[in-house]
Amino acid sequence: MHPIIKTSKKVLCTALEQLPRGHLVAASSLVASLLVILALNPEQPLPQESFEVTTQDIITDTELADSLPDTSLLLAKPSNQTLATAINGLAFSDINSILKPEAAVAAKEAKPVKPAMQELTIKSGDNLSSVFARMGLNDRDIYELFDGNKSAKDLRSIAPGQKFEFLVDTQGKLQELKYYKNNLDSLKFTRNETGFTSQQISLKPEVKRTFREGTINSSLFLAGKQAGLPNTLTMELANIFGYDVDFALDIQKGDQFKVLFEEQYLNNKKIGTGAILTAEFTNAGKTYRAVRYTNKDGVTRYYTPDGKGLNKAFLRTPVDFVRISSAFSLSRLHPVLNTIRAHKGTDYAAAIGTPIRATGDGKVIFAGRQGGYGNLIVIQHGQGYETRYGHMNSFAKGISTGSRVSQGQVIGAVGKTGLASGPHLHYEFHVNGQVRNPVTVQLPQSMGIASNEKDRFNSATQTLVAQLQSSERNSRLALGETKTKSN
Incomplete structure (x- = not known):
């Protein structure tokens, strides 16, 4: 290696090691500029004023002047070809090896940030236009979404509390939309070359059976609340036994109820309450039992465990009339x-x-x-x-x-x-x-399970009745253990 090149490389590396981070970036830019000029015309004399200005800028910087060693060898009027060879000999890999990792990362151009999904909750009084406007979108975006997409009609029935998720790119163009109808059902729209495609998404919740029991001291409503029974199921319990028990006049202190019902969970979080599967109600010492059954025609009713109907077979009137x-x-x-x-x-x-x-x-x-x-x-x-x-x-x-x-x-x-x-x-x-006369005719009780469906009914309901009894026993055991520990 030529002595001047070897010395120049050593000098520059020593200088770069001592430079602050900000000056390292400036030095890198200077080297890159000189390489471009010399590569274009290596035989052309280097402009003296340009060289002197650059040199002056470096020397007059207080921090740089204090930190640099003697650079007389580098500035001793070598030929342009010699200088170009010296600079080319100092590869950028040498500079990058000196720069700290943090400085190297900072010197690179930052990568563009990928747009993220943004969530929005429907408020009272919202419509599709106002929802899109809150995301910086307009009616043109709505038109593109609806154009040729039949599933988009569901967006016309948005309701307060429902959620949207928007993905809008850096140009303000809608790329993806998710509409959450409820905890289980959602609708996803994704942009493609011709418009938007849609996808219906339905999650299947985990269904758990829950047992509750209570004793009435003042009212069924309060007893249900104390037992942890949702208000909707307390009302359903009254409707199930309403033909046998007058819950306004017949209820007595000490009456009891037992209920087995469904609860829905998604990701271990309770999202809803299902129907009563089987129940017991004891009024004035008499116990009534009910099981829920869906027949072959898809009609769901409550029956006694032996298949008799609990409600009246007919409504008294077919219409709300004046x-x-x-x-x-x-x-x-x-x-x-x-x-x-x-x-x-x-x-x-x-x-x-x-x-x-x-x-x-x-x-x-x-x-x-x-x-x-x-x-x-x-x-x-x-x-x-x-x-x-x-x-x-x-x-x-x-x-x-x-x-x-x-x-x-x-x-x-x-x-x-x-x-x-x-x-x-x-x-x-x-x-x-x-x-x-439909006003005065004696209406029959609800017709029970048909004889040709009795086996199917027994198979579906006997398990429910057994589970209600099992839950009751387990509840009694748990209550007994709690009392023992407390004593």
Whole structure:
């Protein structure tokens, strides 16, 4: 190696080791500039003023001047070619080896930060436009999201408390959106080359069975609260046994209840309460029991453990009405025909469009137009019971001849089709082919489990009853251990 190159390299390395961090960066820039100039024209004389300015800048810096050794050899007017060779001999790897890691990282250009998902909670009064505006987006972004994407229609029904997650890039363009309908169901939109794709996401919670029991001292509500039973299940408990126990008049101090119900968990966090699976209620020394069962047709009801129905088989009225406009009568003057004709049902006056509900479980054996009835639905309920709903304005979606319906299900809307002087529902109740007054007829208890489904019922419910009893025993043992320890 040429002596000048060897000496120059040694001098520069020594100087760089002594320079503060800020000066190291400046020195690196200086070397890079000189390399570019010499590489372009190595034979061209180096501009004296440029060299002198650079030298002056370095020498006049107080900290640098104090720290640098004698650099006379470097500035002893070597030829341009010699200087270029010397500088090229000092590779950047030598400089990088001297710079500390922190300085090297700081000298590199910072990498762009990747946009992160931003969460937003729906507030009262929000709509899609206001939600997007809070994220710096506009109606054009909403249009792009909806364009050709049928799933986006779900975004029209947002509600307070629901959550969104937005991923917006550095140019302010929406790249991804997550809409959380509830704790389990969400909708994800992802941008691609042509628009947005959508994905429905449904999480499956862990379902646990929970046992609660209590003794009434003042009211069922307070007893349920003390036992840790959610208010909704306390009300459900009253509804289950409501046909046997009057919870306003029959409740006595000392009455007891036991309940086995479902709770839902996600990531070990409780997210919801399910239905009562089985329960007991003791009133004035008499115990009533109930189990929840879904039959082959998908209808869920509560029954006694031996398969008897707990509720009434029929609702008393099929519609929320203003008044009875025409009662059941076998000798009524027809308001349209102006003749004496038996009125084999009850007319309930109500506004057009008022929902009509099936008064019992059954099968639709007719749904269509029939003479003076106008739009008519006839439901067969089994064991000789049949109900009719006339003058309807329209039928509910999915209701047609052959449809299965459950008690309380909306089957259509009030109208004035057929021979009707005004909007009302004409309701008939038949028993074994004979018409009965629906207001005064003795309604039967809910029909029990059919004989051909008894085995299926027993298989599904006996386990629940056994688990309720087992939970009760375990609760008694735990209570006994607690008392023993406290004594």
